[in-house]
Amino acid sequence: MIDVPEGLAGQARLGEDWAAWLDRLPALTATLLAEWSLRPDGASMHGYCSLVVPVSSPDGPAALKVTFDGDDESALEHLALRRWDGAGAVRLRRADPRRRALLLERLVPQDLGDAWDVEACEVVAGLYGAIHVPALPQLTTLASVVEKDDARLADLPRDAPLPRRLVEQARSLAADLLAPDDSRPVLLHGDLHYGNVLSGRSDDEPWLVIDPKPMAGDRHYEPAPMLWNRMDELVGSSFDSVRDGLRRRFHTLVDVAGLDEHRARDWVVVRMVHNALWTIDDARRQHRGLERGERDWITRCITVAKAVQD
Numbered sequence: 001m002i003d004v005p006e007g008l009a010g011q012a013r014l015g016e017d018w019a020a021w022l023d024r025l026p027a028l029t030a031t032l033l034a035e036w037s038l039r040p041d042g043a044s045m046h047g048y049c050s051l052v053v054p055v056s057s058p059d060g061p062a063a064l065k066v067t068f069d070g071d072d073e074s075a076l077e078h079l080a081l082r083r084w085d086g087a088g089a090v091r092l093r094r095a096d097p098r099r100r101a102l103l104l105e106r107l108v109p110q111d112l113g114d115a116w117d118v119e120a121c122e123v124v125a126g127l128y129g130a131i132h133v134p135a136l137p138q139l140t141t142l143a144s145v146v147e148k149d150d151a152r153l154a155d156l157p158r159d160a161p162l163p164r165r166l167v168e169q170a171r172s173l174a175a176d177l178l179a180p181d182d183s184r185p186v187l188l189h190g191d192l193h194y195g196n197v198l199s200g201r202s203d204d205e206p207w208l209v210i211d212p213k214p215m216a217g218d219r220h221y222e223p224a225p226m227l228w229n230r231m232d233e234l235v236g237s238s239f240d241s242v243r244d245g246l247r248r249r250f251h252t253l254v255d256v257a258g259l260d261e262h263r264a265r266d267w268v269v270v271r272m273v274h275n276a277l278w279t280i281d282d283a284r285r286q287h288r289g290l291e292r293g294e295r296d297w298i299t300r301c302i303t304v305a306k307a308v309q310d
Ligand SMILES: Nc1ncnc2c1ncn2[C@@H]1O[C@H](COP(=O)(O)OP(=O)(O)OP(=O)(O)O)[C@@H](O)[C@H]1O
Pocket: 045, 046, 047, 048, 049, 050, 051, 052, 063, 065, 090, 104, 105, 106, 107, 108, 109, 110, 195, 196, 210, 211
């Protein structure tokens, strides 16, 4: 029987649907192991929403990933991985989308969390070239996601803890970014941060992406998570050090990937304002004030949005 790691079991506090999935998870995993002729081969790992079990399979070492099935977030992960077919990304061996189960090539679970941040940005920008292939028709479009968030932004109360000027700016930039143009939509990873890049399968492919939340859209959307993650280490004696650190990351991503600086910057602003919006909306839906951590996160979103602009 597979034990659910403590960190994942704790997600039961997120709601009844999470608790029910976590209850089913050991039996579901056992069934998948039996059906796919797998044997556990090491300690289970986890992220925010999934259990990852190292396994041995008839074809060699692999990793079984079983993800929370109560929202749409992970529903299309298999499509992106299959489309990449191992180029720049972990290889998918087998998938059961209904049960949100994936059998993945086993990688060394060493991510970019400990690398020098600028070097990590170089690695990630280098991976954009491999993964930003023409999008698949089945994917959610970036435009549909951004339009939904923009409608929520329009409903934000005027006293929300987000500068009005920034809200208006994000709305106007989103409208410009979504205006039809000649560029073909690409397959976006959607959540490409330090923790979602693992040590690769060979010296020729030293790093590979995992864990896509794929969408079809503008490749300039991709950089923002490399800015808002690992911000703590940029905090020095002055605001300038955070700002400079964020700008250094941003320019590394733009230069190495050959992105249009203005488009990339505008998407960062839109994404950061939408991130802050989700946090504000969560608290509003639960009829409560913002917690300390949530306020800090909103401040962080504003810092990133400002840092890329001046
Ligand atoms: N193919 C793999 N080989 C080895 N380890 C893996 C593999 N896939 C995932 N892992 C490990 O399991 C962890 C969780 O995986 P993943 O990021 O896919 O899950 P998640 O729950 O979607 O994460 P997140 O918290 O980013 O939403 C990774 O950080 C990594 O340590």
